[in-house]
């Protein structure tokens with residue numbers, strides 16, 4: 001065969017990646033039918049899947065004394081235990097509209113297996129009849145769902161076949177911004193597809209979500225006519241709000257957001273569970289993760305309670321001038337947990353001039369962007385690592401007889417990419433500590449729903465304690481209302497005429513400087 005012809009033939013075939021074996025993330029998705037939550041009562045499984053907090057680089061010292069000493073933690077422990085008791089007894093500054101916003105504390109034990117089964121059935125009903133599912137929401141009605149979905153699924157989920165996705169539809173998110181190009185690009189993905197949506201809004205009036213819903217509702221009604229209600233799920237307040245009213249009028253299937261659970265604490269309610277079940281996530285295992293962490297945190301024993309220790313360290317670090325928390329991870333899958341924290345902490349802590357700015361980072365990518373600043377810039381940073389211990393896949397580094405890139409020192413010792421990817425936490429943790437950035441590491445053993453559930457409950461408890469320690473209500477966000485008020489006034493929303501006049505006048509009176 002002429003050489004030219006042979007070459008063309010090889011190009012036609014393209015790359016062969018079969019030597020890498022099956023992608024374990026896809027295999028997990030494809031085995032979604034055979035749910036694994038029975039494992040969550042198995043002692044060995046629990047032992048191997050309990051997240052841990054490593055505070056070595058907080059308590060150790062580079063000079064004469066550690067950044068935070070054990071004595072300082074011992075000293076603050078009784079106060080934290082007292083705040084914990086206040087939370088458990090529904091005391092303290094926790095009211096929103098007269099309701100104690102502490103429902104999230106007991107959600108793990110209140111959700112029954114039957115309730116989860118019902119959510120799975122309802123999700124299946126929708127999932128079986130659609131090609132694409134869109135979860136609509138913003139803030140607490142969005143971030144936890146996307147973070148869990150990303151943590152547990154293939155990076156290119158929507159490009160996989162339905163079988164590879166675990167026989168579930170493609171998943172998109174809308175309503176988290178009002179970027180018309182992003183919206184339009186997402187619409188391109190829907191052409192000719194059967195689309196189902198879950199619109200999630202506790203208040204039912206959130207502009208971003210409401211606009212997205214209006215556009216999609218219109219499209220679905222034009223496509224499915226009088227059967228459009230089969231494709232629209234609504235998750236909102238039990239009785240109140242525009243969305244509840246609309247759902248009642250149109251006859252949509254509805255799910256409820258408990259009165260006493262705020263948006264950013266709601267991922268374990270219908271807010272998160274319905275969309276996650278559509279995506280094929282094992283919501284029983286997810287709930288078991290919350291339950292497991294709740295058991296660990298319920299005790300008033302400071303040194304065995306990772307949420308108390310986490311909250312104490314953040315509080316003391318803030319008092320010592322650490323105003324920024326870089327939350328860095330070594331996994332694109334768990335990066336979205338850091339984004340979830342970026343809402344949970346600042347929205348709960350940013351009151352009355354208090355609060356630490358949370359900056360999510362993916363290492364080592366970001367080390368080549370802001371790593372210099374962390375190592376050597378202003379010493380106002382605390383770092384929290386989310387270290388994924390076991391990735392789904394192991395990637396070998398091939399040997400190369402020429403070794404021009406000098407990497408054979410790894411392949412000769414059979415070291416894989418996973419080995420290096422653990423060091424992108426271990427290396428910076430040591431170097432940053434030496435450079436005056438105290439840090440703690442949250443170890444996530446592997447990508448499963450049990451671990452993600454634990455992580456959320458631990459962080460929810462930590463931020464609640466943090467708000468109580470700072471002396472403010474961590475369950476409200478009055479500051480968010482200010483931007484809404486200005487936006488509604490500028491948009492001419494009826495009912496805002498007075499604000500509109502004041503705001504327009506105030507803007508007009510500014511000395512406008514545009515260069």
Ligand code: PA5
Pocket residue numbers: 138139140141200201202203204205206209262263264265347477
């Ligand atoms: O945590 C919160 O309470 C907020 O981030 C809300 O979740 C967000 O503003 C969305 O609100 P709603 O669900 O009412 O549309």
